[in-house]
Amino acid sequence: MTAVSAREHSIDPFGTSSVNDYERLCSDFGIEPFGPMLSKVPEPSLYMRRGIVFGHRDFDRILESMRGRKSFAVLSGIKPTGEFHLGTLMTAKEIIYFQEHGAQTFYCIADVEAYEDNKIAFDRSMKTATDNVADMFALGLDPKKTYIYRQSKENRVKDLAIILARPVTLATLKAVYGERRIGLYLSALIQAGDILLPQLEDFDGPKPTVVPVGIDQDPHLRFTRDLCKVFKRKYGFVLPSSTYHKLIRGLDGSPKMAKRLGNYFTLHDKAETVVEKVSKAFTGGRNTVEEQREHGGVPEKCPVYDICLFHFVESDDAIRKTYHACKAGELLCGEHKEQVIDCVLKFVKEHGRRRRKFLEKAKAVVLAP
Numbered sequence: 186m187t188a189v190s191a192r193e194h195s196i197d198p199f200g201t202s203s204v205n206d207y208e209r210l211c212s213d214f215g216i217e218p219f220g221p222m223l224s225k226v227p228e229p230s231l232y233m234r235r236g237i238v239f240g241h242r243d244f245d246r247i248l249e250s251m252r253g254r255k256s257f258a259v260l261s262g263i264k265p266t267g268e269f270h271l272g273t274l275m276t277a278k279e280i281i282y283f284q285e286h287g288a289q290t291f292y293c294i295a296d297v298e299a300y301e302d303n304k305i306a307f308d309r310s311m312k313t314a315t316d317n318v319a320d321m322f323a324l325g326l327d328p329k330k331t332y333i334y335r336q337s338k339e340n341r342v343k344d345l346a347i348i349l350a351r352p353v354t355l356a357t358l359k360a361v362y363g364e365r366r367i368g369l370y371l372s373a374l375i376q377a378g379d380i381l382l383p384q385l386e387d388f389d390g391p392k393p394t395v396v397p398v399g400i401d402q403d404p405h406l407r408f409t410r411d412l413c414k415v416f417k418r419k420y421g422f423v424l425p426s427s428t429y430h431k432l433i434r435g436l437d438g439s440p441k442m443a444k445r446l447g448n449y450f451t452l453h454d455k456a457e458t459v460v461e462k463v464s465k466a467f468t469g470g471r472n473t474v475e476e477q478r479e480h481g482g483v484p485e486k487c488p489v490y491d492i493c494l495f496h497f498v499e500s501d502d503a504i505r506k507t508y509h510a511c512k513a514g515e516l517l518c519g520e521h522k523e524q525v526i527d528c529v530l531k532f533v534k535e536h537g538r539r540r541r542k543f544l545e546k547a548k549a550v551v552l553a554p
């Protein structure tokens with residue numbers, strides 16, 4: 186299977202991804218649906234309850250650890266290319282969920298990938314990473330219980346990449362990632378090192394590890410799991426598990442909110458910028474108020490609805506009401522946008538206050554040798 190499938194979806198960890206049919210994608214890529222797991226998960230997260238986490242690989246193993254209070258790890262991270270937006274916020278909340286449920290926690294600053302993929306120099310990405318880590322702390326990541334590192338400075342990750350590279354052929358890399366620059370292949374090997382880092386003896390050895398990611402990152406998981414099988418006997422690695430969340434729609438209505446597409450607001454944007462961006466956002470509304478009253482809107486295609494579903498409406502009951510009010514034509518886009526803007530501004534203001542308190546701490550962590 187190549188990185189890009191021409192049928193219902195395109196999955197590209199180094200580019201733009203889109204998915205029309207998540208069920209079809211699960212069957213094409215051998216991903217297990219998450220739904221049947223839900224009733225067994227202790228205190229499932231908002232993303233799990235709402236079907237935003239839709240798939241997994243070997244999550245049973247993590248579930249067993251969570252329920253049996255056995256050791257397991259969570260690893261995910263951020264490519265430090267810009268300020269936190271609602272897409273990156275998802276992964277952040279997922280890591281925090283697993284940390285709160287007992288996981289040994291690893292947070293990777295993917296500065297090698299930022300360099301290879303986005304041409305961002307290390308000194309520049311370090312500054313961005315400091316901001317990103319402050320965001321993480323403000324959201325609830327516990328600094329005392331998290332191993333945070335930069336790829337470029339973590340020798341154990343780089344050593345793993347060297348070791349893991351031995352059996353990898355160019356044909357394999359092309360099959361998983363398509364034809365790419367060597368730097369991106371290098372970055373993929375480093376990511377494999379990231380994913381296996383929690384299982385090294387320095388971190389108490391092999392253990393189940395969950396990697397919560399957007400579906401566009403699945404090629405990294407498939408690649409790493411294949412390598413893990415090759416090195417299992419030598420290192421005793423447990424095959425890493427993963428959960429996959431749906432992609433949040435961009436404000437322009439495109440299938441993915443992404444820094445490279447500019448279709449987002451960040452947690453650091455000024456109030457007037459948030460107001461402007463949400464006010465101008467694409468919606469699933471009809472052309473006229475009369476049509477909308479008669480036929481209702483289409484929340485399934487609406488980024489404003491996605492913002493509520495993924496982030497700003499905590500109560501499941503409230504989000505159901507919003508959905509039905511939109512479908513019934515009782516809720517109009519203008520008034521809904523105003524409500525959403527209020528919620529977002531409240532959140533951004535409170536988050537900004539919290540993150541300022543963590544800036545020095547974040548700086549110390551990111552600059553640590």
Ligand code: SF4
Nearest residue numbers: 469470482487511518
């Ligand atoms: S009413 Fe809200 S959810 Fe429905 S289409 Fe308009 S903005 Fe989207």
